[in-house]
Amino acid sequence: MTIPDTPPVLELRDVRKTFGSVVALDSGSLALSPGSIHALVGENGAGKSTLVKVIAGVHRRDSGSVTLAGSEVDFGSTADAKDAGIAVIYQEPTLFPDLTVAENVFMGRHPVRAGGAIDRHVMNEQTSALFERLGVSIDPSRQALGLSIADQQILEIAKAISLDARVLVMDEPTAALSGIEVKRLFTIARALRDEGRGIIFISHRFDEIFDLCDTVTVMRDGAYISTHNIDDVTPAEIVTRMVGRDVDTLFPKTEGTQPGDVVLSVENLGSPGTFSGITFTVREREIVGLAGLVGAGRSEIARAIFGIDDYASGVVRIDGNMLAKGNPRKAIAAGIGLVPEDRRQQGLIVDMSVARNMTLVIRRSLAKWGLMSSRSEYDRAHDGAAKLRVKAGSLESDAGTMSGGNQQKVVLAKWLATNPRLLIVDEPTRGIDVGTKAEVHRLLDELAQEGMAILMISSELPEVLGMSDRVLVVREGRLTAEFSRDEATSEAVMTAATRTEEAA
Ligand SMILES: Nc1ncnc2c1ncn2[C@@H]1O[C@H](COP(=O)(O)OP(=O)(O)OP(=O)(O)O)[C@@H](O)[C@H]1O
Numbered sequence: 001m002t003i004p005d006t007p008p009v010l011e012l013r014d015v016r017k018t019f020g021s022v023v024a025l026d027s028g029s030l031a032l033s034p035g036s037i038h039a040l041v042g043e044n045g046a047g048k049s050t051l052v053k054v055i056a057g058v059h060r061r062d063s064g065s066v067t068l069a070g071s072e073v074d075f076g077s078t079a080d081a082k083d084a085g086i087a088v089i090y091q092e093p094t095l096f097p098d099l100t101v102a103e104n105v106f107m108g109r110h111p112v113r114a115g116g117a118i119d120r121h122v123m124n125e126q127t128s129a130l131f132e133r134l135g136v137s138i139d140p141s142r143q144a145l146g147l148s149i150a151d152q153q154i155l156e157i158a159k160a161i162s163l164d165a166r167v168l169v170m171d172e173p174t175a176a177l178s179g180i181e182v183k184r185l186f187t188i189a190r191a192l193r194d195e196g197r198g199i200i201f202i203s204h205r206f207d208e209i210f211d212l213c214d215t216v217t218v219m220r221d222g223a224y225i226s227t228h229n230i231d232d233v234t235p236a237e238i239v240t241r242m243v244g245r246d247v248d249t250l251f252p253k254t255e256g257t258q259p260g261d262v263v264l265s266v267e268n269l270g271s272p273g274t275f276s277g278i279t280f281t282v283r284e285r286e287i288v289g290l291a292g293l294v295g296a297g298r299s300e301i302a303r304a305i306f307g308i309d310d311y312a313s314g315v316v317r318i319d320g321n322m323l324a325k326g327n328p329r330k331a332i333a334a335g336i337g338l339v340p341e342d343r344r345q346q347g348l349i350v351d352m353s354v355a356r357n358m359t360l361v362i363r364r365s366l367a368k369w370g371l372m373s374s375r376s377e378y379d380r381a382h383d384g385a386a387k388l389r390v391k392a393g394s395l396e397s398d399a400g401t402m403s404g405g406n407q408q409k410v411v412l413a414k415w416l417a418t419n420p421r422l423l424i425v426d427e428p429t430r431g432i433d434v435g436t437k438a439e440v441h442r443l444l445d446e447l448a449q450e451g452m453a454i455l456m457i458s459s460e461l462p463e464v465l466g467m468s469d470r471v472l473v474v475r476e477g478r479l480t481a482e483f484s485r486d487e488a489t490s491e492a493v494m495t496a497a498t499r500t501e502e503a504a
């Protein structure tokens, strides 16, 4: 336990929050020092987001204490928390899309001219000044619609600074960001820390935690476990405390398997402005990793193969037979499965119970394309969900009340059970805790061993390098390199993913 030398700006002690019979947070404790970036870690469903929601005024605690700058607080609304100087930056902020960037920053407190009209000039100037302080360039007068998630988060941070927030909470902010965007966010976080603000940072990525944070608090099953100086602890020690047992964080892939016949063959696929000249194959028993930066066009290629999006040129073949384009139903009939990147929106029925979702997700998803799943798929899915350690408060509560990571696990388990010839997985472990990651990898390896062809999109290099038999690199909509498992080093892949035109 670290003894902070300054009194904490925010302190939680034994905070409890229940929903009916579900104990979401049992005894949450955390002491956030000013000028500190404090990581909050724990498995999916450990209670991190619930703790954040108590701080943010979304939920009212049942018991325990929350102290802000020395005084006990009990926020009745998010507005109360905001006024007290607490800002929460969510993974995907909710902005007003039709308003301008500056209007969003100054929502509810627009500067006005004599006569009461909004003073756009002053508002835009002040917003520009905020962005300048953060070292980013976003046009204050542009519409919020169409901003990248990274820029939306920056907008929220600008708003927090303009309200002079003393505490900033970031709940998995990096999950949907590219590497460059993560770096920019970290630079800003460090500057805010240096101004004396306290930052709580939630992430399942240990490299980020060790890069950015000075302190880490571990939670397990809704309870406080321990707090450490980041220099006094190893990732392995944190994992052990998180899960209460020793785990492998990377699954050792079965090597030396001979791939079989070509299952997927893509020839010269092109979609103007998105990708062009995409040619590759995936064989039976082979895992092909599609590496690249977020936004390079990998998900778009997957969507085109599966028929969700149309494409302008090229051919997709499954087992040598040409596949009609723009028709997911035919893609499924031909044996393709796609686990989409955005699983929560594309896979789960949030207002239906967890139990019903467990048996219905696939049926519904496939029914949309005119197909039904079978009994054996249900069994496989249940088996998978158990292996992935899905944790739900109650099987009768709405699936939307499951923690973010557990929603991901349910949908992933269901899709992995569909048993296709070719399985495309887009960011298979995003939002999934480190204790379960190896299990996802084990499942993928098993499926490949059983003969499936797997195309895996992942932005995490260790995952790509650890799991793939071959690695293809996509940069700005083009395939820029192909590596065998032996050739694929992080340097080689990163270079191919980021190299500039001149150097190419
Ligand atoms: N509104 C709610 N109703 C019922 N149960 C809830 C509700 N909100 C959260 N829970 C339950 O509380 C537990 C903790 O969830 P929480 O979202 O805090 O986890 P988390 O640590 O943020 O996990 P993750 O890493 O997956 O985001 C989960 O079991 C969840 O199902």
Ligand SMILES: [Mg+2]
Binding pocket: 048, 049, 050, 171, 403, 404, 405
């Ligand atoms: Mg969460």
